[in-house]
Amino acid sequence: MIVIDYNSILQAHTERLKTEGLYRSFMPADKNAATAPRFSYTDATGCRRTAINWCSNDYLNMSVHEDVIAALCKTAVEAGAGSGGTRNISGTTTLHQQLEHTIASLHSKASALLFNGAYAANLTTLSTLGKLLPGLVFISDERNHASIIEGIRAGGNQKFIFRHNDTDHLLAILKRIPAAQPRIVVFESVYSMCGTVAPVDEIIRIAQRYNALSYIDEVHAVGLYGRNGAGITASEACAAEPDIINGTLAKGYGVMGGYIAGSSVLVDAIRSFGSGFIFTSSLSPVLCAAADASIKYVIQHPEMQTAFHRQVAQLRELLHAYDIPYTDNPSHITPIPIGDAARCRAIASALLEAYGLYLQPVQYPTVPKGEACLRIITTLRHDVSDMLFLVESLRTVLLENSRFTTAISSRLNTAAHA
Numbered sequence: 336m337i338v339i340d341y342n343s344i345l346q347a348h349t350e351r352l353k354t355e356g357l358y359r360s361f362m363p364a365d366k367n368a369a370t371a372p373r374f375s376y377t378d379a380t381g382c383r384r385t386a387i388n389w390c391s392n393d394y395l396n397m398s399v400h401e402d403v404i405a406a407l408c409k410t411a412v413e414a415g416a417g418s419g420g421t422r423n424i425s426g427t428t429t430l431h432q433q434l435e436h437t438i439a440s441l442h443s444k445a446s447a448l449l450f451n452g453a454y455a456a457n458l459t460t461l462s463t464l465g466k467l468l469p470g471l472v473f474i475s476d477e478r479n480h481a482s483i484i485e486g487i488r489a490g491g492n493q494k495f496i497f498r499h500n501d502t503d504h505l506l507a508i509l510k511r512i513p514a515a516q517p518r519i520v521v522f523e524s525v526y527s528m529c530g531t532v533a534p535v536d537e538i539i540r541i542a543q544r545y546n547a548l549s550y551i552d553e554v555h556a557v558g559l560y561g562r563n564g565a566g567i568t569a570s571e572a573c574a575a576e577p578d579i580i581n582g583t584l585a586k587g588y589g590v591m592g593g594y595i596a597g598s599s600v601l602v603d604a605i606r607s608f609g610s611g612f613i614f615t616s617s618l619s620p621v622l623c624a625a626a627d628a629s630i631k632y633v634i635q636h637p638e639m640q641t642a643f644h645r646q647v648a649q650l651r652e653l654l655h656a657y658d659i660p661y662t663d664n665p666s667h668i669t670p671i672p673i674g675d676a677a678r679c680r681a682i683a684s685a686l687l688e689a690y691g692l693y694l695q696p697v698q699y700p701t702v703p704k705g706e707a708c709l710r711i712i713t714t715l716r717h718d719v720s721d722m723l724f725l726v727e728s729l730r731t732v733l734l735e736n737s738r739f740t741t742a743i744s745s746r747l748n749t750a751a752h753a
């Protein structure tokens with residue numbers, strides 16, 4: 336009998352990642368509602384330490400907001416922890432319907448549909464549309480999120496990739512597609528790894544002109560931009576209306592879950608045919624109540640959005656004052672370009688170990704090879720003294736690291752020429 340060694344095949348894959356420096360290890364960052372963005376962790380020597388989180392997507396700290404926690408606790412006592420079913424089999428509660436109603440009206444759409452995350456929402460909606468609309472062609476921005484890429488791939492349809500935010504390229508592609516062929520333009524509003532913002536209005540208008548559906552992922556924009564925090568599509572920069580909006584309840588709203596919002600016909604089709612919606616336990620009612628409370632709080636407190644963007648500007652002013660290069664962009668995401676992935680990891684480790692500052696290094700395949708960076712994300716609870724400490728420490732570590740790498744490379748050069 337031939338014995339197949341499954342473990343060694345799988346291990347070869349993870350070993351390859353380790354050799355390429357791409358293996359991911361997770362650090363438990365133990366959140367604390369009272370002290371966030373400060374959290375606890377156990378360092379390499381087994382000691383418990385405190386650090387400041389500079390890479391969380393809990394942008395408005397809604398995950399630790401008292402109204403959200405109160406809604407969550409009250410519902411847990413009343414309804415229990417989980418929904419106990421799929422949406423079709425006893426897993427729909429009034430809280431699910433209420434939240435879908437809140438989301439639909441947030442985005443001025445007729446309907447909305449909840450998923451367990453925006454990943455599931457992208458994957459299910461895009462792949463289901465691919466199956467339901469014969470010959471559908473996907474036209475997708477080259478920097479789209481993995482969930483969009485997987486959703487398009489799962490449908491097995493024809494696809495074209497346009498250069499990041501390049502509307503001329505998008506136009507050129509649309510012109511080549513036969514007029515009778517259904518097509519959908521898929522893009523994000525805020526790109527979370529590089530912080531770029533799409534020309535949303537222009538892309539939607541181009542899609543409309545070429546009879547294409549428009550699908551926008553507003554995951555990193557909801558809560559933070561536009562009227563009521565409804566995203567870039569609800570901002571002054573956008574008057575055109577996309578056909579489908581995807582969003583998350585996990586970042587700006589601080590809870591968990593994802594959704595799409597669109598016309599009743601579209602939402603009903605995904606509700607009826609989307610495998611990733613139908614065949615999974617529904618979102619816990621506890622999370623529905625918390626997310627509903629969070630969205631409503633953000634709508635009632637537009638000053639949070641203003642304060643958040645003021646903080647981003649303050650952080651960038653300090654980086655500028657301390658001569659720390661960052662990639663300028665119109666969003667709230669501030670990338671510090673480093674380049675080499677190993678150097679980026681070394682800088683992140685030094686910041687954590689020596690200064691208690693947690694920044695996640697971003698490297699290939701999340702960004703192209705050679706474009707590793709640190710991404711700084713401020714949240715409402717970071718204050719000016721936190722920012723000052725960050726830029727002072729970052730400057731010290733960057734200087735030490737560049738001296739170190741220069742010394743090593745000149746030593747290597749000398750050795751090579753000896």
Ligand SMILES: Cc1ncc(COP(=O)(O)O)c(C=O)c1O
Pocket residue numbers: 451452453454455457480482523527552554555582583584585592593
């Ligand atoms: C652009 C984008 N879309 C979708 C998702 C998935 O969202 P969720 O965490 O709600 O599944 C993410 C990241 O988490 C994202 O960055």
